[in-house]
Amino acid sequence: MKQVTMKGYKVSDAKRNRTVGVACQTLDELRVKGSCKLNIEKNVQIQMLDGTYVDDEDYFQTLPSQTVFLLLKPGESAYTGADILYNALQAVNLDFLRAGNEVQKFFTQNVKEKVQNLAKLVNRSSQIQNVTLSRKLDDPAWFEGIESRASTKEEFMARRSQERIRGYMYKTQDDVKKSETYRNDKMCQKKLTEAFQKMNLQLKAHKYFNGYFDRSAMSDRLCDDVGGFQCRGRWDLPHCKYKGANQHMINPYESREARIVFSTWNFDHVVERSRSIVPALLEAAKLASNNSCAINAIYFYRLLFTTDNLKLVHIICHDKGTHSVQCNSREFTLTARKVDSCSTGEEIPKCFTEPQVSVML
Known part of the structure; x- marks a missing residue:
C-alpha cells in the first residue's frame, strides 16, 4: 500500500476573502479540515488557482506542499487570472486591447511584475537560445513561480495538458x-x-x-x-486568420514569460x-x-x-x-x-x- 505523508496546504473560498493553512494526508481530509476552517459546508468541490478541479486521490498526492486550493460550494465558480484577462479581451474589438474593468482588476496585484512579463515577450531574441533546454537545472528561470515536482519542461507541460x-x-x-x-x-x-x-x-x-x-x-x-504552437483558428474557420507579423504563434518552452502567456x-x-x-x-x-x-x-x-x-x-x-x-x-x-x-x-x-x-x- 502506498504510504502517504502529512503535508501543509493553503485553502480559500471562491471570493478569496481569506486564506488559511491546512495540514492533511488525503483529499478527503483536506476537504473536511478546510471547510471547517473556512466555516463553510463540507459538500464542496476543490479547485486549484489555474481552474483545475481536484477530485482524484492519486492526482492530489502528486501536488506539492503549499499548493493553494479553492473550496467551492455547489453552484459557485471562481475566476482565474486567465479568465479575467480573457473576459476583458472578449469585451472589446478583437483586433485591439483596451483595458476594461476586469483587466484593471487583473493588474491590481503585482502590477510591475505582470507588465514586465508581457513586455519581455515582445523581445524574444534573448529567449530563443534557451528553447532547447529542458532540465530545471539548465534553465531554472523558466521554472520560477511553479509549484511542481516536474524536473523538465516537458514533464511540466504534460501535466498542464x-x-x-x-x-x-x-x-x-x-x-x-x-x-x-x-x-x-x-x-x-x-x-x-x-x-x-x-x-x-x-x-x-x-x-x-x-x-x-x-x-x-x-x-x-x-x-x-x-x-x-500555432493557433488553430476560431471554431467556425478552417485556420487562424491572423497572419504575418500578427500571426498567433507561441513557444512556451522559450521562457517563463512565454509559459505564463501560454496559459491564456x-x-x-x-x-x-x-x-x-x-x-x-x-x-x-x-x-x-x-x-x-x-x-x-x-x-x-x-x-x-x-x-x-x-x-x-x-x-x-x-x-x-x-x-x-x-x-x-x-x-x-x-x-x-x-x-x-x-x-x-x-x-x-x-x-x-x-x-x-x-x-x-
Whole structure:
C-alpha cells in the first residue's frame, strides 16, 4: 500500500476573502479540515488557482506542499487570472486591447511584475537560445513561480495538458449531476454513471492526453519538435486568420514569460461542452433508458477530450458566443452491434474515428 505523508496546504473560498493553512494526508481530509476552517459546508468541490478541479486521490498526492486550493460550494465558480484577462479581451474589438474593468482588476496585484512579463515577450531574441533546454537545472528561470515536482519542461507541460482534460471531465460530471434528469430519474442516473465510468477508463488508458503540450510526445502533440504552437483558428474557420507579423504563434518552452502567456491559450470545443454536449448527454440518457441500451460513451468522449472537436486557440480566437454546431442525435446511443464491437478500455475504435458533428446553419 502506498504510504502517504502529512503535508501543509493553503485553502480559500471562491471570493478569496481569506486564506488559511491546512495540514492533511488525503483529499478527503483536506476537504473536511478546510471547510471547517473556512466555516463553510463540507459538500464542496476543490479547485486549484489555474481552474483545475481536484477530485482524484492519486492526482492530489502528486501536488506539492503549499499548493493553494479553492473550496467551492455547489453552484459557485471562481475566476482565474486567465479568465479575467480573457473576459476583458472578449469585451472589446478583437483586433485591439483596451483595458476594461476586469483587466484593471487583473493588474491590481503585482502590477510591475505582470507588465514586465508581457513586455519581455515582445523581445524574444534573448529567449530563443534557451528553447532547447529542458532540465530545471539548465534553465531554472523558466521554472520560477511553479509549484511542481516536474524536473523538465516537458514533464511540466504534460501535466498542464492533463489538468485541462481532467477539468473538462470534472466540469461535465458536475453539470450533469446538477440536472433534474440526474437527480430525479434513477435509470438515467445509472446510464450516465456507466458512461462516465467508461470515459474515465478511456482517459486513464490515454493518460489524460498528456501529449497535447509535450513536445517530446510521440503522438497527440499539438506543437512542433521545439515546442512551437500555432493557433488553430476560431471554431467556425478552417485556420487562424491572423497572419504575418500578427500571426498567433507561441513557444512556451522559450521562457517563463512565454509559459505564463501560454496559459491564456484555450481549447475551444467546436460543439460546445456546456451548451450542447451536456444537454445531449442528458438526452442520450433518456433514450438509453427508454430503449434498454447504453449511452454511446465513445462518441461523447471524442467530443469532450479529443481533437476531433477541440481546437487549441489564441485568446483572441476563442469565441465564447453560441456556436452553430450541435451533436449528432444518431450517435447518442449504442446498438447491440456497436456494443459488441467497441471496447472502452482500449484504443478508440476505428468505427468511431470520423467526426460525427452536424453543422446547423
